Amino acid sequence: MADKITMQVTRYRPEEESGATVQEYEVPCPKDWVVLDGLNYIKDRLDGSLSYRWSCRMGVCGSCGMTVNGEPKLTCETFLSEYGAGPVRVEPLRNFPVIRDLVVEIGDFMRKLVAVKPWIIRDQEKPLIEGEYLQTPDELEEYRQFSMCINCMLCYSACPIYGLEPAFIGPAAIALAQRYNLDSRDQGNDERLEALSVHDGIWGCTFVGECTAVCPKHVDPAGAIQRYKLTAALEELKSFVLPRKAR
Amino acid sequence: MAPTHDVLLVGGGGAGLRAAIAIAETNPRLRIAVVSKVYPMRSHTVSAEGGAAGVARSDDSLDEHAYDTISGGDWMSDQDAVEAFVKEAPQELIRLEHWGCPWSREADGRVAVRPFGGMKKMRTWFAADKTGFHLLHTLFQTSLRYTSVERYDEWFVTKLLVDGGRVQGVVAIEIMSGKVEAITASAVIICTGGCGRVFPFTTNANIKNGDGMALAYRAGAPLKDMEFVQYHPTGLPFTGILITEAARAEGGHLINKDGYRYLQDYDLGKPEPKPVFRSMELGPRDRLSQAFMKEVAKGRTIDTPYGPVVHLDLRHLGKKIITTKLPLVRELCLKYEALDPITDLIPVRPVVHYMMGGVHTDMNGATPLAGLYAAGEAACVSINGANRLGSNSLTECLVFGARAGRAAAEYASTAKDPTPAIAAQAKDEQRRLEQDFLRKTGGHERLATLRVQMQKTMEASAGIYRAGDALAQAASELRSLQERLCTVSLDDRSRTFNTERIAALEFSFMLDVAEAITASALRREESRGAHQRTDFPARDDQRFLAHSLAHRGADGSCRIEYTPVTITRWPPAERVYGR
Numbered sequence: 010m011a012d013k014i015t016m017q018v019t020r021y022r023p024e025e026e027s028g029a030t031v032q033e034y035e036v037p038c039p040k041d042w043v044v045l046d047g048l049n050y051i052k053d054r055l056d057g058s059l060s061y062r063w064s065c066r067m068g069v070c071g072s073c074g075m076t077v078n079g080e081p082k083l084t085c086e087t088f089l090s091e092y093g094a095g096p097v098r099v100e101p102l103r104n105f106p107v108i109r110d111l112v113v114e115i116g117d118f119m120r121k122l123v124a125v126k127p128w129i130i131r132d133q134e135k136p137l138i139e140g141e142y143l144q145t146p147d148e149l150e151e152y153r154q155f156s157m158c159i160n161c162m163l164c165y166s167a168c169p170i171y172g173l174e175p176a177f178i179g180p181a182a183i184a185l186a187q188r189y190n191l192d193s194r195d196q197g198n199d200e201r202l203e204a205l206s207v208h209d210g211i212w213g214c215t216f217v218g219e220c221t222a223v224c225p226k227h228v229d230p231a232g233a234i235q236r237y238k239l240t241a242a243l244e245e246l247k248s249f250v251l252p253r254k255a256r
Numbered sequence: 257m258a259p260t261h262d263v264l265l266v267g268g269g270g271a272g273l274r275a276a277i278a279i280a281e282t283n284p285r286l287r288i289a290v291v292s293k294v295y296p297m298r299s300h301t302v303s304a305e306g307g308a309a310g311v312a313r314s315d316d317s318l319d320e321h322a323y324d325t326i327s328g329g330d331w332m333s334d335q336d337a338v339e340a341f342v343k344e345a346p347q348e349l350i351r352l353e354h355w356g357c358p359w360s361r362e363a364d365g366r367v368a369v370r371p372f373g374g375m376k377k378m379r380t381w382f383a384a385d386k387t388g389f390h391l392l393h394t395l396f397q398t399s400l401r402y403t404s405v406e407r408y409d410e411w412f413v414t415k416l417l418v419d420g421g422r423v424q425g426v427v428a429i430e431i432m433s434g435k436v437e438a439i440t441a442s443a444v445i446i447c448t449g450g451c452g453r454v455f456p457f458t459t460n461a462n463i464k465n466g467d468g469m470a471l472a473y474r475a476g477a478p479l480k481d482m483e484f485v486q487y488h489p490t491g492l493p494f495t496g497i498l499i500t501e502a503a504r505a506e507g508g509h510l511i512n513k514d515g516y517r518y519l520q521d522y523d524l525g526k527p528e529p530k531p532v533f534r535s536m537e538l539g540p541r542d543r544l545s546q547a548f549m550k551e552v553a554k555g556r557t558i559d560t561p562y563g564p565v566v567h568l569d570l571r572h573l574g575k576k577i578i579t580t581k582l583p584l585v586r587e588l589c590l591k592y593e594a595l596d597p598i599t600d601l602i603p604v605r606p607v608v609h610y611m612m613g614g615v616h617t618d619m620n621g622a623t624p625l626a627g628l629y630a631a632g633e634a635a636c637v638s639i640n641g642a643n644r645l646g647s648n649s650l651t652e653c654l655v656f657g658a659r660a661g662r663a664a665a666e667y668a669s670t671a672k673d674p675t676p677a678i679a680a681q682a683k684d685e686q687r688r689l690e691q692d693f694l695r696k697t698g699g700h701e702r703l704a705t706l707r708v709q710m711q712k713t714m715e716a717s718a719g720i721y722r723a724g725d726a727l728a729q730a731a732s733e734l735r736s737l738q739e740r741l742c743t744v745s746l747d748d749r750s751r752t753f754n755t756e757r758i759a760a761l762e763f764s765f766m767l768d769v770a771e772a773i774t775a776s777a778l779r780r781e782e783s784r785g786a787h788q789r790t791d792f793p794a795r796d797d798q799r800f801l802a803h804s805l806a807h808r809g810a811d812g813s814c815r816i817e818y819t820p821v822t823i824t825r826w827p828p829a830e831r832v833y834g835r
Contacts, residue, residue, distance in 0.1 A: 024750045041494055041592070053704035057747035057756040062294075064461040067497045067588065069389055070298045086591055108432055109753035119295070119409070127397040129356040141353040143365030149358060156358050156390065160297055185397070192356060 015096035044084040061111035071161035076100040081166040102166040125186035130197025155188035164220035177213035180220035180230030187233040262286040262668040264441035268296030270653030271632025272447030273395040278661030280402040304388020305500035307380035308650035310345035316377040329641020330785035335824040348654035374540040423627035434751025438682035442671035443664040446630040456711035458608040465762035466769035478805040480636040483777035484612035489544035491607025493562035504537035525834020535834035545606035567601040621660025631660035642785020699745030727778040772806040775814035
């Protein structure tokens with residue numbers, strides 16, 4: 010393997026330029042270096058003005074999502090060696106406004122997350138003194154995978170619907186709604202359904218499935234959305250035949 | 257004029273979010289601000305793996321949890337604080353359960369518990385081996401319910417505003433725009449976590465720069481017990497990624513190059529096939545990391561390009577245990593080491609993990625400075641003493657986050673309005689952030705060069721074993737780095753998301769914290785817990801059964817004082833493991 014690799018990095022400095030440009034840097038590529046190590050080498054040694062987000066460097070904080078050779082990736086777990094002799098093209102995540110260089114604006118997701126009420130909703134809260142709610146391993150397994158979402162935004166970057174229709178509530182937010190809906194301790198399905206069954210909620214999804222394909226934590230948002238559509242359709246049906254209280 | 261907020265939290269990790277919710281529940285009318293340099297769900301709590309301790313079973317007792325914590329901390333813990341901690345721990349963990357935390361379960365639906373290092377009973381609650389991740393997301397998502405919590409996501413606090421002997425707010429940079437603002441508040445709680453990045457090899461995320469410790473230190477609050485730095489015995493070489501202690505709690509073995517379970521040579525018990533509480537691989541982290549160093553000295557470790565390692569052997573646990581109880585361990589090994597713990601040995605070495613020390617607080621998170629509170633790793637209450645037990649820190653974030661939140665809420669309800677001098681201070685800070693960074697002329701040093709120099713200095717002097725001469729040399733090296741910091745020149749002079757200016761400010765915080773660590777370590781002429789002096793190898797209760805307090809002088813120098821350790825029911829004794 011070559012001991013150097015070329016990184017082609019998207020630059021955008023809104024105070025200095027009106028559009029994005031590409032800057033090339035040559036960086037070392039030992040076999041255990043990830044794309045983020047290359048970026049850190051650039052920032053430390055070559056060009057301190059390159060901006061990007063990163064933190065945990067172990068694939069759990071969700072900060073360092075970028076587009077690498079056209080695909081949304083966590084750069085802390087994507088190895089330079091996967092790209093052979095290079096070059097490695099690093100761009101910001103797609104479908105988001107770019108603030109600067111590789112940094113995108115995710116405020117839209119943060120607002121949508123609140124809209125799906127991602128917290129336990131109960132009619133009555135049990136006092137702490139009575140201990141935990143019992144939940145069997147099978148009941149845990151019902152929602153567990155949806156609780157693994159790290160909010161890294163790779164699914165939004167991959168979602169063609171979100172790209173065309175930014176009002177679409179999107180894969181991660183729906184998966185997190187489902188995470189609570191499927192939790193045996195929760196009673197908030199109805200409240201969440203109101204937020205999700207609108208046009209820009211679950212019905213926006215045409216089941217492309219890219220979200221599930223790119224998820225670094227093996228969450229299946231596409232599955233969550235399909236399952237939710239079924240729930241919503243049944244609720245819709247019930248509303249024709251039953252008074253609200255009997256549902 | 258009234259302050260913008262009643263209580264302002266710096267940091268939105270486990271302690272900060274727990275505090276925010278506690279304030280919102282105590283008094284819904286209080287206006288709460290969470291100011292965090294990252295989106296809260298990116299906070300480093302997310303990386304915690306193994307679990308959170310709290311008595312859960314009828315064969316266990318609060319006193320046993322307290323004793324394990326106190327002996328684990330080599331009698332440096334304040335026992336009144338430990339008693340409050342173990343008492344409130346179970347209810348905090350149940351509260352998290354009620355908020356939706358996906359704790360791992362027994363077949364009958366009860367929350368499961370696992371053994372952990374230095375603990376005599378099974379009392380570590382866990383969510384597979386992603387406990388911190390689940391705890392943080394549960395807290396963050398639950399916090400979204402409370403409309404009285406206003407967030408300043410990606411704002412970086414540069415200074416505490418102090419006048420008339422009380423803290424009245426902060427100055428912070430909105431990273432996205434680069435604008436610098438004063439945010440006033442009646443009370444401020446520091447919840448910024450640790451400072452592992454002052455060392456070169458650490459499990460800590462890039463954001464762990466001791467920001468809050470330095471903010472408090474500069475504002476006049478002392479830092480307590482800063483010499484106690486925890487090395488976790490099992491980090492992956494090169495990346496420093498943590499392999500959780502749960503791997504040993506589930507039955508993993510540490511072996512040297514001869515396949516020998518070497519811990520038996522270091523007064524940690526006899527090797528048994530199954531894990532034994534407080535013995536061998538379930539000994540405390542300080543003792544295990546020290547044993548590694550002795551194996552290195554004996555030439556019984558394995559050399560790699562990233563330094564000597566030993567092996568963590570999980571193979572005998574089998575696929576089912578590994579994939580259900582330790583899925584993250586497997587995922588990390590497959591990804592970063594290209595090996596599978598079901599069939600392969602994992603190379604590991606000690607890695608800087610946690611600061612027992614931090615901002616000096618009482619049991620309610622209050623610092624000596626009026627209006628200033630701290631909780632979580634950034635604080636030192638102290639329950640952790642000279643060595644923290646694994647799985648006590650997540651619970652600490654909950655118990656003392658809630659306590660600090662309630663105390664700050666009460667204080668804020670009676671506090672006076674900000675004084676006029678605050679405005680002038682904020683102006684000065686705005687000017688400094690402009691002149692010293694964006695408009696600075698001259699200067700030639702690269703930031704990364706200085707950072708590497710600081711990290712090397714700390715590893716060489718304040719590592720697992722320390723000596724007076726190396727610490728003294730480090731102290732003078734750090735002084736000269738403080739001077740060189742004035743000659744740093746940044747490549748980035750823009751305002752929009754300028755991460756280089758943030759990194760320079762973080763480095764400056766780290767240097768202050770590093771000075772407090774070396775000064776405290778130099779003065780403590782004894783060996784206790786994680787602080788081992790080769791020139792003073794014995795514990796010295798006569799002189800040093802006391803917390804160090806590092807005060808910052810006007811010239812930036814560090815002055816050390818001591819304050820007594822609170823002993824209630826467990827007089828100092830020998831630490832005994834494996835016998």
